[in-house]
Amino acid sequence: MKYLVFVALTLVCFSFRLKNWSEKPRKQIYLLMGQSNMAGRGVITDEYKELQHTRVLMLNANNEWVAAKHPIHFDKPKVAGVGPGLAFGAALADAFPKDSIYLVPCAVGGTSIAKWEPGAFDKSTNTHPYDDALLRIKEAMKLGKINGAIWLQGESDSNPKSAAVYLEKLTALIERVRKETNNPNLPFVVGELGQYRDNYKLINEVLHQVPQKIKLTNYVTSEGLTHKGDTTHFDSPSATTYGVRFAKEMLMLIKK
Incomplete structure (x- = not known):
């Protein structure tokens, strides 16, 4: 289990490696966006503390590029844990053996x-989620172009009123991010909420529509994934598996 991430990634790498896609080493930059399940709340045991990939880096709270390791995010330091980001980055690094993967945690x-709208303030974390993400995106763009974004969010919108406007708001968000990154074709992958709570079906039904409604997007299933006992957050193995699934769908978009 010590190298769970990297063993799990092997199937993805062999299936989706893009031959001769890059002749020279490149810096690929990806945005990690959403709420707590993207940030990661899985328990960081000793085996997860040790997990790293030599060509995966992350932008830390001080806007420094450092070796990526759990926790990737720092939104709530006391509870931040294992999320899908590291496994996502490692899968892409293995799919592109000459490239380095740079992760921008924004969740x-x-x-x-x-x-996640301009100017919106989150009192519980004393942050402006979208505005703060935009600052980090601009910092990352000093390194190069943004190659893609992954989104895992919706638990806080799992009610009829919010679900009714969710697709409209998500479409607007994707359009804003594509405009800010100067990339109208930025690949964007959205993730399904855990299937272990009935009320999450409201948002999942909307997320299922995204690939048909918004160009250059893909959808990731959470089928078979489990929570850590709180019926809300993915446990560490599930978050790791989810990261691999995100990478698989991102690679599908990149190949188009």
Whole structure:
């Protein structure tokens, strides 16, 4: 189990490696956006503390590029844990053996999609989720172009009123991010909420529509994934598996 991430990634790498896609080493930059399940709340045991990849880096709280390790996010330091980001980055690094993968953590736990609009303030974390993410995106763009974004959010919107406008708000968010990154074709992958709670079906039904409604997007299933005992947050193995699934769908978009 010590090298769970890297063993799990092997199937993805052999299936989705893009031959001759890059002749020279490149820096690929990806945005990690959403709320607590993207930030990661899985328990960081000794085996997860040790997990790293030599070509995966992350932008830390001080806007420094450092070796990526759990926790990737720092939205709520006391509870930040294992999320899908590291496994996502490692899978992409293995799929592109000459490239380095740079992760930009932007997720903020407990935030509804309404908090991901310009100027919106999240009182519980004393942050402006979208505005703060934009600052980090601009910092990352000093390194190069943004190659893609992954999104895992919706627990805070799992009610009829919010679900009714969720697709509209998500579409607007994706359009804003694509505009800010100067990339109208930025690949964007959205993740399904855990299937272990009935009320999450409201948002999952909306997320299922995203690839048909928004160009250059893919959808990731959470089928078979489990929570850590709180019926809300993915446990560490599930978060790791989810990261691999995100990478698989991102690679599908990159190949188009």
